[in-house]
Amino acid sequence: MSRRAVLFAALLAIAAAVPALGDVYYTRFATQIAIYGMAALSVDLLLGYGGLITFGQAALFGVGAYAAGMLTAAGVTDALIVWPAAALVAMVFALVIGALALRTSGFQFIMVTLAFAQMVYYGGQSLRAYGGDNGFTVTRNTLAGAAVLGDHVVFYYVVLALLIAVVFVASRIVNSQFGLVLRGGRDNERRLAAIGFPPYRYKLAAFTIAGGIAGLAGALMANHASFVSPALMSWQMSGELLAMVILGSAGTLIGPVFGAAIYLVFAQMLSDYTEHWMLFFGPLLVLRVLLVKDGLWGLLVRLTRAGEAPAPPLDWSAETAGGAE
Amino acid sequence: MSFPLFLEQLFNGIQLGMMLFLMAVGVTLVFGVMRIINLAHGSMFMLGGYFLVTALAATGSTLLGLVLALALSIVVAVVLEIIVLRPLYARGPLDQVLATFGLTLFFNELVVVIWGREPLSLDIPEFLEGHVELLPGLSYPVYRLAITGVAIAAGALLYLLINRTRIGALIRAGSEKREIVAALGVNIGLLYTLVFALGAALAALAGMMTGPLLSIESGSGDPILILTLVVIVIGGIGSVRGALAGGLIVGIFDTFSRVLLPQLLGLTAGSGLTSMAVYVLMAAILVYSRTGLFAANRG
Numbered sequence: 216m217s218r219r220a221v222l223f224a225a226l227l228a229i230a231a232a233v234p235a236l237g238d239v240y241y242t243r244f245a246t247q248i249a250i251y252g253m254a255a256l257s258v259d260l261l262l263g264y265g266g267l268i269t270f271g272q273a274a275l276f277g278v279g280a281y282a283a284g285m286l287t288a289a290g291v292t293d294a295l296i297v298w299p300a301a302a303l304v305a306m307v308f309a310l311v312i313g314a315l316a317l318r319t320s321g322f323q324f325i326m327v328t329l330a331f332a333q334m335v336y337y338g339g340q341s342l343r344a345y346g347g348d349n350g351f352t353v354t355r356n357t358l359a360g361a362a363v364l365g366d367h368v369v370f371y372y373v374v375l376a377l378l379i380a381v382v383f384v385a386s387r388i389v390n391s392q393f394g395l396v397l398r399g400g401r402d403n404e405r406r407l408a409a410i411g412f413p414p415y416r417y418k419l420a421a422f423t424i425a426g427g428i429a430g431l432a433g434a435l436m437a438n439h440a441s442f443v444s445p446a447l448m449s450w451q452m453s454g455e456l457l458a459m460v461i462l463g464s465a466g467t468l469i470g471p472v473f474g475a476a477i478y479l480v481f482a483q484m485l486s487d488y489t490e491h492w493m494l495f496f497g498p499l500l501v502l503r504v505l506l507v508k509d510g511l512w513g514l515l516v517r518l519t520r521a522g523e524a525p526a527p528p529l530d531w532s533a534e535t536a537g538g539a540e
Numbered sequence: 541m542s543f544p545l546f547l548e549q550l551f552n553g554i555q556l557g558m559m560l561f562l563m564a565v566g567v568t569l570v571f572g573v574m575r576i577i578n579l580a581h582g583s584m585f586m587l588g589g590y591f592l593v594t595a596l597a598a599t600g601s602t603l604l605g606l607v608l609a610l611a612l613s614i615v616v617a618v619v620l621e622i623i624v625l626r627p628l629y630a631r632g633p634l635d636q637v638l639a640t641f642g643l644t645l646f647f648n649e650l651v652v653v654i655w656g657r658e659p660l661s662l663d664i665p666e667f668l669e670g671h672v673e674l675l676p677g678l679s680y681p682v683y684r685l686a687i688t689g690v691a692i693a694a695g696a697l698l699y700l701l702i703n704r705t706r707i708g709a710l711i712r713a714g715s716e717k718r719e720i721v722a723a724l725g726v727n728i729g730l731l732y733t734l735v736f737a738l739g740a741a742l743a744a745l746a747g748m749m750t751g752p753l754l755s756i757e758s759g760s761g762d763p764i765l766i767l768t769l770v771v772i773v774i775g776g777i778g779s780v781r782g783a784l785a786g787g788l789i790v791g792i793f794d795t796f797s798r799v800l801l802p803q804l805l806g807l808t809a810g811s812g813l814t815s816m817a818v819y820v821l822m823a824a825i826l827v828y829s830r831t832g833l834f835a836a837n838r839g
Contacts, residue, residue, distance in 0.1 A: 262634070268634050315826050318827075319830055321633060322571065323773060323832075326773050327822075327826065329769060330770045330773065334815075337813070337815040337816045338813070341813040450762065454645075457638060457641075461634070461638055494649040494653060496645060501642040503638075504642070505624070505627050505628070
């Protein structure tokens, strides 16, 4: 077994043991981590493998939450229908947003995804029937007709199982030929196009898949919080998802789940200490970016393979990212 | 829509457009010269308003207050540039957006600590109160005309600065080939600080002037920042002309869609839905041109 697999198994064991602590608070906190981890993973799929810096993933997260909440409010209450439907709706949104945003690259892509996310945010605000700016409460979905998801432990294990499934599927995707093409586009789009792979289609497919994952996470969030509001789609949320990916390290799929855990535990600790925790978190994010040049993963790679001088996992220099030259 | 109403909305649109232009110039110059995307630009807009409230209270004079608030904004900008922005120039876009996003979180909380969570309000200076009758049936607030005038004046000064002065020549040269500019013995670090401070001052000025029209509160710069990014996507990044054209297009389009859409669609003025119109415009322009309207010719 590789070291990575051992690590993964150990983490899984820890995650599975959380409800054994016997405190609902921890179980709910772990549920939250798993949900944000799933959303952050969807960002990593684009960022780490496609080189696409999306500052709008919260919109798709929110669309999934709204779709789940609205379906539930309309009387379709079973998770087996609601959750896939929420993911599907988010995929449709991602397809449309991606089709437009992917016409641009580099800095413009960041701005365009941010702008479209804001548009979706305003869309959520305008839904007067669903509370407008204040949002609306959602009752928990049933699972195959049984009202078992109200139990925090059961819900946690369902979320955890889905997260594992998503990690598995995502790692199959990035290791497939599709994933190879995606990474090829990240590294050099022109060469990729020259050997017959139109990068746009592959990036759009990845954007849509990532949207579906974010949408599923959103549906879970609607259940977890029993509440949906436009705040889920705010630009801060998109920024936080990106920060989670970077805290954990991009291009690893499992890293962002760590990142979500680090972020949420940290936020919780700081907010226990002061209500103005953002005052400290903002500068910490700046320091993290300034001091650790190529991410924790890059740091690990450098530490474990000293002397080998491995290529950094990702090249974020402005030159390769395109920009508007 | 009657003609006076049309004209009134057109003026409102131009006023919003010029404010967006002041914002967009900073983002686009900083990108053009330093190749950095600064998400903390909205914070400068917000801080401008807060600084003005404090400066007015401290000096009791509109003019002195404005000067003091502008000076404060410039000091903050210079400190930011030296401490945070400089190390970011060599980094990729991801590091840049994350670090400047972190700054936004910091400033949004800092103003709560200093000025409290309650929104502050600014009064219109006495000599700019009241309305002026532009046409029979069209009386327009003096203040809005005044700030539009100031923004146009600032734009004209900027034009002279960029096209007629040595600093402007360096800025233009820097946005073409900054390595060559540095190699010619120009203090490129100083130039960067200058460009950043200039952009921040214009953003702060926009924040001060719109202070009496909007409320000054934590996060009030964020929606303006995102609208500014739309302006830049539409106008083309790195182009001052694009910032002006994009600002006016977005300002006028947004103003009219807020008036007309509720009438056309029979909405009960759903503010969210009318806010979306401008993004639809952006999508349409992206279909027409990937790089915005003025990207090719910077300057």
